[in-house]
Amino acid sequence: xxxxxPAADAQIAGAPxxxxxxxxxxxxxxxxxxxxxxxxxxxxxGAGLALxxxxxxxxxxxVAPHSPTEFVGPPFAKPSSAFPLGTDxxxxxxxxxxxxxxxxxxxxxxxxxAAGVLLGATIGVVAAFRGGLLxxxxxxxxxxxxxxxxxxxxxxxxxxxxxxxxxxxxxxxVAHAPQVGRVIRSAALDVSERDFISSAELIxxxxxxxxxxxxxxxxxxxxxxxxxxxxTYSVIIIAGLSFLGFGLQPPEPNWAVMINExxxxxxxxxxxxxxPAFLLALLTIGVNTLTDxxxxxxxxxxGRRAATAVVPARPPALEVRE
Amino acid sequence: xxxxxxxxxxxxxxxxxVLVFAATQTLPGNxxxxxxxxxxxxxxxxxxxxxxxxxxxxxxxxxxxxxGLVKGDPGNSLANGEPVDTLVMGRVExxxxxxxxxxxxxxxxxxxxxxxxxxxxxGWFDNTLSVVALTFTALxxxxxxLFLVICFATVWLHVLPAVAQIPPGTSPWSNAESLVLxxxxxxxxxxxxxxxxxxxxxxxxxxxxxxxMARLTGMSxxxxxxxxxxxxxxxxxxxxxxxxxxxxxxxxxVVEYVFNYPGVGQQLVAAVTDRDxxxxxxxxxxxxxxxxxxxxxxxxxxxxxxxxxxLPRSG
Numbered sequence: 001x002x003x004x005x006p007a008a009d010a011q012i013a014g015a016p017x018x019x020x021x022x023x024x025x026x027x028x029x030x031x032x033x034x035x036x037x038x039x040x041x042x043x044x045x046g047a048g049l050a051l052x053x054x055x056x057x058x059x060x061x062x063v064a065p066h067s068p069t070e071f072v073g074p075p076f077a078k079p080s081s082a083f084p085l086g087t088d089x090x091x092x093x094x095x096x097x098x099x100x101x102x103x104x105x106x107x108x109x110x111x112x113x114a115a116g117v118l119l120g121a122t123i124g125v126v127a128a129f130r131g132g133l134l135x136x137x138x139x140x141x142x143x144x145x146x147x148x149x150x151x152x153x154x155x156x157x158x159x160x161x162x163x164x165x166x167x168x169x170x171x172x173x174v175a176h177a178p179q180v181g182r183v184i185r186s187a188a189l190d191v192s193e194r195d196f197i198s199s200a201e202l203i204x205x206x207x208x209x210x211x212x213x214x215x216x217x218x219x220x221x222x223x224x225x226x227x228x229x230x231x232t233y234s235v236i237i238i239a240g241l242s243f244l245g246f247g248l249q250p251p252e253p254n255w256a257v258m259i260n261e262x263x264x265x266x267x268x269x270x271x272x273x274x275x276p277a278f279l280l281a282l283l284t285i286g287v288n289t290l291t292d293x294x295x296x297x298x299x300x301x302x303g304r305r306a307a308t309a310v311v312p313a314r315p316p317a318l319e320v321r322e
Numbered sequence: 323x324x325x326x327x328x329x330x331x332x333x334x335x336x337x338x339x340v341l342v343f344a345a346t347q348t349l350p351g352n353x354x355x356x357x358x359x360x361x362x363x364x365x366x367x368x369x370x371x372x373x374x375x376x377x378x379x380x381x382x383x384x385x386x387x388x389x390g391l392v393k394g395d396p397g398n399s400l401a402n403g404e405p406v407d408t409l410v411m412g413r414v415e416x417x418x419x420x421x422x423x424x425x426x427x428x429x430x431x432x433x434x435x436x437x438x439x440x441x442x443x444x445g446w447f448d449n450t451l452s453v454v455a456l457t458f459t460a461l462x463x464x465x466x467x468l469f470l471v472i473c474f475a476t477v478w479l480h481v482l483p484a485v486a487q488i489p490p491g492t493s494p495w496s497n498a499e500s501l502v503l504x505x506x507x508x509x510x511x512x513x514x515x516x517x518x519x520x521x522x523x524x525x526x527x528x529x530x531x532x533x534x535m536a537r538l539t540g541m542s543x544x545x546x547x548x549x550x551x552x553x554x555x556x557x558x559x560x561x562x563x564x565x566x567x568x569x570x571x572x573x574x575x576v577v578e579y580v581f582n583y584p585g586v587g588q589q590l591v592a593a594v595t596d597r598d599x600x601x602x603x604x605x606x607x608x609x610x611x612x613x614x615x616x617x618x619x620x621x622x623x624x625x626x627x628x629x630x631x632x633l634p635r636s637g
Contacts, residue, residue: 042456144337147610149572152590159594159602160346236462240576243464244591259468266468266476266484274472277465288460 033221036297043293049286053279057102064096068253076268086269089262097253098275104248105255106283108165109234112172116234117227119173120180121219125211127181128188139185142178150175150233151240158246168247172237176230187222191215221298228291232284239280255280324622331614338610339391342603343384391607397600399593406604410586414608417578417585419494421570423501424508429563431509432516437555439517440524441547452521455514463573467507467580474503486583504581511573512566516559523558527551557624564620571609 037043066072070092077087085094127138145153154171161167191197192215200210241247242256250257255276262272390396396406439448458466475484486500494501527533528551536550574587582588586605593601 140333140337143334144341147334147338147613148606149568149575149609149613151572151575152606152609155575155590155594156342156345156602156606159597159599232460239462240464243462244576244579244594246594256462256464259464263468266472270472270477273468277468281461281465284460284462285457289456292456 033224033294033298037290037293040293040297042289042296046286046288046290046293049282050290051286053102053283053286054106056099056279057106060099060102064093064099066093066096068092068097068100069251076262076265076272078269079271085271085275088258088269088272089265094258094269094272094275097258098255098279101253101255101258101276102279102283104252105235105238105242105280108169108172108238108248109231112169112234112238113176113227113231115169115173116176116230117180117223120177120226121184121223123177123181124184124186125188125215125219128185128192129207129211129215135185138181142181145174145178148175150237154237154241155244155246158241163241163246163249165248168238168241171241172234175237176233180226180230183222183226184219187219188215191218221294225291225295225298228287228294232288232291235280235284235287324618327618327621331618335607335611335614339388339607340384342606342610343387346599346603387603391604396604399601400596400598406600409601410589410604410608413584413586413589416488416494416583417574417587420501420504420508420574420578420583420585421567424505424512425563425567425570427505428509428512428566429516429559432513432562433520433559435513436517436520437524437547437552440521440528441543443525443528448521451517455517458510458514459518463507463511463576464580466510467503467577470503470506470510471580484581486581488584500581500583504577504583507577507580508570508573511577512569515566515569516562519562520555520559523555524551527554530554553627556627560624560627561620564616564624567616567620568613571612 038047071090072093073083073087073091075087075089075091077083077091079086083093083095085098088094088097123138123142127135148156150172153175154168157167157171157174158164197210197214200214205214238247239256242254243260245260248254248257250261258276259273259280262269265272387397394407398404399406399409435451439451442448471484473479474482482502483500484503486497486504488494488497488500528547530551533546533551536546541550574585575590576587577583578585578587579591586608590602590605592598593605
């Protein structure tokens, strides 16, 4: 623990909340970051795209003209007035299936992200604070999971149990936790070296209270950025698994499943692929663009950290010691 | 440093093997029920369990598997009884060609564009490329693949095969046409990362004191760019290339499946469909080993390429 000057000591005696003064440059309280994000073009475009897809996914099931599993015409019929986007490989209405094929993907993506960020943040904060052996063990565990490409890791789990939705969420969460853990650990170590933590320790606040009321509020920015990155990748992994046939299962409609099952009819009725592909692309692009805006606003404009933030955290960065 | 790194790498691999083994052990169901797709009668499951030694204690099963793996005998496929290593190794070359080809093209193009964009920071060239790169990093691989198929193989043009045709036993090089679209997909997947990281590192280098100093001496702009700024970006580029090779190890799974390209990724998907656990375990361990080796290689190369470490000795 750092030596603390009498002047600083006197300041602590009054014990005003110190966090606000101690925020690093560019990082404001949460609401001002979000307001800043919506002032940027990227933030607005990203949020707009993501919101559009969410609206389609949420409202879509209520306005779909047909049942998504009903056979209404010949396979791969061209668009007509009855079926604006034509029919799919089994003669089902592409429009209805597209409208109903988003919410499950979205929900699983959110669940996997929430679980992964929670798990990863816990690992990161615990590793940063307990230090020592526990830190070493946790970080080694993180390295091990990182040795598998995320999709491959998910495939490994799914291969034994079979495609179960809880398993997909679990696989996504476990695949994300290491990266989140790394980022949050280093951010927590960063914060824990600031003076207001030393002073909190000096006035003997219990460690739990230090973690929850002093550290966590200061990790909001990295957590928001990480959540955004992870949400993009959750959707990509779940869509990839479903595309390969190991995630969400037919006959229920789902954008990734639709893209896979209609591949054979690309030249007959390309809408059967283009429509779900377009929405899926808008979703991941929207979330990623919004995340980029958050990273730029909260971690420094256009700097190196913003660019690296949207690229998943690298394994132990090269250490150049002089 | 290399020795320490290698030791850590071997430890990581060993722990990874425990994880792979534990995943197939602790999750409900086992190799026997999985191979029979959960529909086999109790007797058939029992017979297969005996054949696979599934009733032995977990520790002895693990040691049996890991010693086999180290000795180069990872067991037989549950789907067709053939040795796993001959089954998989025949496809490693195909996948390696894809990964190395896409890795080198993507890295070169990405780094070149990154340097060019940083040199014209804030201009239309930089802004356009940055937005395009941001868009592509967000796209799932299979969407990029299908987009290329729509453009070049089905709807618009018919100039390239939508499905790779590489007969077993022939080299992928002799079927170059089949390589184009899978490689292009993987290039589009990694190039944005290389671009973004190179650009960011280059901007940082261009803002440094030594570049400012070089400019003040009246040196020409290209000279400053390539002799002073660029060498300091190389370590970052090396690290990013390493990272990209790792992305590619995951990317080949989906891309090989889309193009029906006969590599280990496609085989992994087939093995997961068949619940062929020995093959899955082997391929997953192979990819993990690739990860560890690339990681060590990238760290060592980046360290060698760091001018700050190199210059004091020569000067």
